[in-house]
Amino acid sequence: MSVRSIEARVNPVYLTAKTAVCLMVQAGIPEADKIVHALALENNALLQNMTDAETILGNALVVEAKYRTMCRLIEASGYQTCVDLPCGYTPKAIYMVEHNRNFVGLDLPIVVGEAGPIIRQLAGSAENVSFHGVDATNYTSLKKALQGCVGPLCISTEGMMMYFSDDEVDNVIANIQCLLREHGGCWITPDPEYALQFCGTFRAVFGEESLAKLMATKDEAQGQSAVAALGNAFIIEPTDIQNSQARAETLLAKHSLKVEKVNLGEHMPELSVYKQFAPEQIVRFKEAMHHCHYWVITLDEAKEIQTDRPREEQPFELQYTVKKGILHLALHGRLDTISAPKLLLAWEEANADGSIEGVRIDCAQLEYISSAGIRLLLEMQENCSRHIVFSGASVKVKEILQQKGFGDVI
Known part of the structure; x- marks a missing residue:
């Protein structure tokens, strides 16, 4: 590809x-x-x-x-x-x-x-x-x-x-x-x-x-x-x-x-x-x-300008293993337009033979998900017989996932 x-x-x-x-x-x-x-x-x-x-x-x-x-x-x-x-x-x-x-x-x-x-x-x-x-x-x-x-x-x-x-x-x-x-x-x-x-x-x-x-x-x-x-x-x-x-x-x-x-x-x-x-x-x-x-x-110079600059985002990283038809992923950093292709490559590689039945994602180190990341997760969901399960998500990430219809966030 x-x-x-x-x-x-x-x-x-x-x-x-x-x-x-x-x-x-x-x-x-x-x-x-x-x-x-x-x-x-x-x-x-x-x-x-x-x-x-x-x-x-x-x-x-x-x-x-x-x-x-x-x-x-x-x-x-x-x-x-x-x-x-x-x-x-x-x-x-x-x-x-x-x-x-x-x-x-x-x-x-x-x-x-x-x-x-x-x-x-x-x-x-x-x-x-x-x-x-x-x-x-x-x-x-x-x-x-x-x-x-x-x-x-x-x-x-x-x-x-x-x-x-x-x-x-x-x-x-x-x-x-x-x-x-x-x-x-x-x-x-x-x-x-x-x-x-x-x-x-x-x-x-x-x-x-x-x-x-x-x-x-x-x-x-x-x-x-x-x-x-x-x-x-x-x-x-x-x-x-x-x-x-x-x-x-x-x-x-x-x-x-x-x-x-x-x-x-x-x-x-x-x-x-x-x-x-x-x-x-x-x-x-x-x-x-x-x-x-x-x-x-x-x-607006008449207002107090915020002094906290956005912190430098951590580089996106992922690790994955496949056990008994389940893809286990650990995501780090931001899942967005720039990083989503890396996740897509990992998904295509892991599911090359179409054997993946479900996905479990460790979100403990995941800082943010943009709409590009959500689209990819939805594509993965459509190709699995089981729901994607998310664990360790921050309050912000959990809210984004639930707003997009992902119910299995633990």
């Missing part, structure tokens, strides 16, 4: 990043077509799950508005270094090089391993462009990736936060707060209002009935990536805007962060995709975007 196939099984959400760059081609964003060609995605297979041409066009409109507005806001921040988390397969690095900025792309290892060489070549192998595989919940991986950065950072996050559980999103915000404390700068994201932008776009451009198509697209995307979206304390719910917005702001305040909301309609440039719409559709879309915002997040 290749490294890439292992990473793909552990992190299926990377397919949504490929879908995004295909939509950029539909919108006419420069250089996106070259990236798609290098990825051999010209047949638009990733877009075929969308219900019809109208749905593809609506998604392309959202993607271009998001991409171009983010580029404009990064420039307006005045900071020299853009840290794109996640960077995906977009041509943002090329744009930043053309505008004399440093670019640091952070994403899943499978994404940066594939996108990094392609985009660096298109950017002229510029020395101020780099890519690093990280897990956003893993502070050590983020710190290592940014250790060579000088000066304040403009951290941009598009389309990531909605894929996390509440526990994970809390970890990510804590990590970004620490990066801002160490380097200075700001964090720009449309993610809290991402659902509002999507719903507002489809309603304004195509009418109320288009929202059913939008939800079908969401379901297809989740099936494609095997990851649920739009369901944590940082995401504003279109059906409960006031309360969910207050909840998101409270979450930021908990981490000594404050937010300035930048009106999307006022900062969105003219879009290439407009040529595919009727004038009245464009007018309605622009009006709808005046009700959406990008969040520019900074340290």
Whole structure:
């Protein structure tokens, strides 16, 4: 089994990043077509799950508005270094090089391993462009990736936060707060209002009935990536805007962060995709975007900033034995995007002949489990006739396991 196939099984959400760059081609964003060609995605297979041409066009409109507005806001921040988390397969690095900025792309290892060489070549192998595989919940991986950065950072996050559980999103915000404390700068994201932008776009451009198509697209995307979206304390719910917005702001305040909301309609440039719409559709879309915002997040100096930095996570290690059809595992450190492939390799090796009936996992030294680790444990469970049994788990790990439906935690 290749490294890439292992990473793909552990992190299926990377397919949504490929879908995004295909939509950029539909919108006419420069250089996106070259990236798609290098990825051999010209047949638009990733877009075929969308219900019809109208749905593809609506998604392309959202993607271009998001991409171009983010580029404009990064420039307006005045900071020299853009840290794109996640960077995906977009041509943002090329744009930043053309505008004399440093670019640091952070994403899943499978994404940066594939996108990094392609985009660096298109950017002229510029020395101020780099890519690093990280897990956003893993502070050590983020710190290592940014250790060579000088000066304040403009951290941009598009389309990531909605894929996390509440526990994970809390970890990510804590990590970004620490990066801002160490380097200075700001964090720009449309993610809290991402659902509002999507719903507002489809309603304004195509009418109320288009929202059913939008939800079908969401379901297809989740099936494609095997990851649920739009369901944590940082995401504003279109059906409960006031309360969910207050909840998101409270979450930021908990981490000594404050937010300035930048009106999307006022900062969105003219879009290439407009040529595919009727004038009245464009007018309605622009009006709808005046009700959406990008969040520019900074340290709240008026509050006492937490001084406890996240401790350095222990390297992931595992040991296993097989006795009478039972796989006995001992896990150490964090089971996340970076380490889950090691567990998958061990599982495939131990169960090569399909003889494993059950799994017992010693969690006494396991510090954390991310959604990538949970997906792998669920895959293991599906291939066993007995339930996985966990022992020695900390309160935090036990809570995560039980929330995901694992009942045998002792």
